[in-house]
Amino acid sequence: MCTAAGGPAAFDVLLSVLRDITPVVEALPPDAALADVTGSTRYFGRDAAGLGALIRVRALARYDVDCTVGVAANPLLARMAAHDGPPGAVRAVGGGPGEAAAFLDGKPVGALHGVGPKTARTLCDYGLDTVDRLAAAPLPTVQRLLGARLGRLLRDRAHGADPTPVSPNAPARSVGADHRFDRPELDPGRRHRALLALAAELGLRLRADDQVARGLTLTVRYADRSATTRTRALPEPTAHTPALATAAYALHDALRLQRARVTAVALRAEDLTGAAGTGRQLTFDPRAENIRRAESVTDRIAARWPGLLVGPASLAGLPRRSA
Missing domain, CATH: 3.30.70.270 (Reverse transcriptase/Diguanylate cyclase domain)
Structure with missing residues (x-):
């Protein structure tokens, strides 16, 4: 890795x-x-x-x-x-014998790949807060807590077992951006604000390249060095900032992070394709059309003055960082 x-x-x-x-x-x-x-x-x-x-x-x-x-x-x-x-x-x-167990001993259960905040909270509520304690728990107990499939998978991982092969692939056609908080962020409002900034940046880059995205991936990183990644298909291929932001909010809110200590969020527009070969759903809402026209104006401003940040007023003072 x-x-x-x-x-x-x-x-x-x-x-x-x-x-x-x-x-x-x-x-x-x-x-x-x-x-x-x-x-x-x-x-x-x-x-x-x-x-x-x-x-x-x-x-x-x-x-x-x-x-x-x-x-x-x-x-x-x-x-x-x-x-x-x-x-x-x-x-x-x-x-060697015992070396994997020695490495895993005492690590928080959230450090295991596949254990998100919700699963970690469930395990911690029952005292299985470290990898070695999860490994020592009876399999039926873990399966009652997490379900048969996930319980067996995570208990095997707690023993250091992972039969997953490395699958050669080509990097997907995608573009991404991330935001790292100065300190672990508990406020979902500030996380939404960061996601809006990332959606605005992705939208600008996609429109500049005449591309649209068919999917969006959100990665959330936590103070314990674990991370959660979720992907969803977009209703239609788009480079429209409000559509990207709406999908990002939905992905974030579905995680039900509550008091999670978030250190960074990242968005990646997936499965890119040329904008010329796609259509979009027409609407009778004049506000949507006005927003699209405003986007074209801000895109021209950004192209002419690359150092000038143009976008929603709620992003004032929020730094943007590409990924």
């Missing part, structure tokens, strides 16, 4: 460096990728951790992009190793 901070350019660099090492690379937008280096260790004469160090050196030396590398026997442990500490390192989980 490799992650790189720095936006789309850094993500492209990460994929390029990984594919120089192995053809088995699974892109995980916006900033991560899984790579199976089983077939590369003999060719390069290095073990997996050594290849992780080589990846970091190449990315830094050739492109001035730092990345974090997690090395383990399966994707679950590699993901957790990559997020187990500050960015910019190679962290390995050994494959």
